[in-house]
Amino acid sequence: MSTEIREKGAWPASEQQPLAVEMREITKTWPGVVADDRVHFDVRKGEIHALIGENGAGKSTLMNILYGLLHADSGTISINGQPAQIRGPRDAIALGIGMVHQHFMLIPVLTVGENIVLGREPVTNGDFYDRSGASQRIHDISSRYGLSIDPNTRTGDLPVGLQQRVEILKVLYRGADILILDEPTGVLTPQETQDLFVVLRELVKQGKTIIFISHKLREVLEISDRVTVLRRGKVIGTVPTKETSEEQLARMMVGRDVLLRVDKQPAKPGQVALRVEHLNVKNERDLPAVRDLSLELRSGEILGIAGVEGNGQSELVEALAGTRPVASGHIWVGDKEITNSGARKTRKAGMGHIPEDRRGTGLVLNYSIADNMIFGRQRDTAFSWRGFVLLLSSIFSWAKRLIAQYDVRTPSAETPARALSGGNQQKVIVARELGSQPRVLLASQPTRGVDIGAIEFIHRQLVAQRDTGAAILLVSAELEEIRSLSDRIAVLYEGQIVSMESPEVSEERLGLLMTGGGTRTAQG
């Protein structure tokens, strides 16, 4: 692992620093589950403290308790050495605690400034909104912490990274000294993540304390001073970042050794399984998203598509899957042309598709797992009599087989998909799409928002599928995932493949290509 542990010392969080947050013996139970079990959690003033754990480990519950959204069954909290009673977010804010949620809570039609001051608007003469006063105060805060932003922009027009900046400014505006960031990098591009880290370091330099919830180990190693690992509601340990490694953290999170590298043999490419010629696809706003793109994908290989989000990946995959119209060009699966033939025929031709949006597209959350396991193939004769009447017993035996084979943890096949964790929901989709052994598999963000154990599992399944002759097109925002799984990497920039690379390509070169850096100059 080429993880470089960042130099400490630049922003010391010495052992002598007083504690900003002291949570003692925090226990929180839901009926039948202990979310947090006598958790001790200390954060020193001026440190970046990462809180990691798999989904359901109790991280968010713990932080919601700290922010007053939930109440612990037992345990005590001290803030800056003073015992604190946090009955609600109001108390937490008064104590200088601020929380930036994973899903932004901004009103898109308001300006940046209006969003920041919302609820605490400065006023003149009683009840009039003091626009210039607000701008002034926002300007003060943003220049102090190096968070430059135009307060008069409409929030909805901003890219995700800047929207997050607005969230951080909102919290700072309310006077927070202790910032809780809940999975802040989940929605960011690599560049935006780096920008965020610069901001976080600046905040710490100014004396702020940061709690960083994540399950991306590399980021944790890069940004934090100490790491606390939770597993199934218990603290497994708190370690200084410089004394730990990705492998150790993964083991602490999962409770066993985790293979972070994907173990795979060299690909044995066979015949061309997917052929795309001069493909043009438009996006929602009718602008060209994929431009004159051609590619060939052979059975038994994984082609990774690297690119900054919004460079046509989604449109490309949707066009290939038959859920988005092709403006011009041709797509073949094997010898069969499937251009614009719709999702059903495309799937019939042997195309599997793991969509990027799991909950909104790939699953019907109210359906049982069994129903979800045939989603897209409900009219196949295997599952319905002449395409009309569902054959429940075949559906159930199919679902049960896939549940066992793909290790979906569920009480039964009748459980609604909604009740599963993100990782298990994704396993349902993976099982369904791989279970029918497609000739070509489109895997779009196959491990997004999935915990580390499930990531390992899904990666193994993709490689296994490749080894049995499937052609896999992998789209992912995680460069590491692209590099470790792919046999070839295509770099997509503004809807075109600008370069084909081998998986050994350096991250720097990929980054340069992804951002439009010249293919010619980069070599030198």
Add this chain to the structure above:
Amino acid sequence: MTTPATSQRRPQAPIAPEIPERIQRVGKALVAPLASVLFAFAVGAIIILFSGGNPIEAYQGLFCGGLGVFCTGDTYGSVAAPYRISETLVFTTPLILTGFSVAIAFRAGLFNIGGEGQLIMGAISSAVVGIHFATWPGWLLLPATLLAGILGGAVWGGIVGVLKAYTGAHEVVTTIMLNYVAIFFLQYLVTGGPLQLPGQTQVSPPIGVGANLPKLFPQAAQVFGLPGSVYRVHTGIFIALICAGIFYFLLMRTTLGYEIRAVGQSQRAARYAGVSAQRTIVKTMLIAGAFAGLAGAIQTTGIYHNLPIGYQNDTTGFDAIGVALLGQNSAIGVILSAILFAALHVGSSVMQSNAGVPASLVAMLQGLILFSIAANFLRSMKLRLPALRQAPVGTAPLPPGVAAIETEMDSSAELDTDVKA
């Protein structure tokens, strides 16, 4: 299969060992409707008290009048229970069918306010056939009449579906407008229009005798101490129950129903699965209209035997919205809540005459039931009462490495609304 992954698969963790999951789910589904009915009755009781009435007597009247139960004491001893039940069933029948009309549309994510218009078009179409082919033998005329009603309703619903699917016109607006079109069309037909019975006002000629749905009781004999002819209940109730089976089968056991439910949840997901949302919406509205149209045909053939102008005061298609909501859009639920609504309706007159509480209390109770369902009190109460919060499935001890639960996410999502403090 070539991707074995189950070598170290651990045994399934049992959930809440004493209660099977399926029963838990049924129980959970019953909580909200029952609570909202109880809520409505509780608030209703307070209002009766404040207006000087006796809630116990009033509710006794309601249940005795509607369901023929608790008919004891001086006040209610004389109420003829079988007759009351017969009346309740008369009202239940169209409520079940229009309830399915609204429910199937709900399942596809459509709000069908047009049950009434579809019912009226079904009544008109069936009356037209019943009158025009009055000489046909019953075995031919009755099915033809019912079929005409189904088609009339389906067309009326289908228009809404086509508009929604291909122009995006909102179904709430189009269904309400089509309700007006239907009711004024009926008024025109029977007041000076082609269907008016000559020499009579505001009523059509009778349909052929062969088109009459058989009554449940012999008309000439004494039944439960009353002449059989007072019992209006007819075999239409069986048609409604058969339709419950069709509704369930269609929705849960056919690919069409599967796709309707998918479209209702997410059109993006539907597109992913190769389902055309547009065609599914049209089909759904055709079926919804057909159910309501059949309700109209059954009113024609079972109750009125002609086309009366009285439909302008009919509220069945609107009550059906409540029936579907309270019944959670399920076959059994719709039947049960249709019975409840019908019993309230029928019982109100007894309550009014014997307990002196105005019959309009029933409209208020119906409103309160819907209000509490719509307001989702239970959900908001869960936030205050953690004990009520259901643990998600699969919460028993799980092997390491299992991300089993969304407790965290769900709870924070629910609570997020409070954040803007």
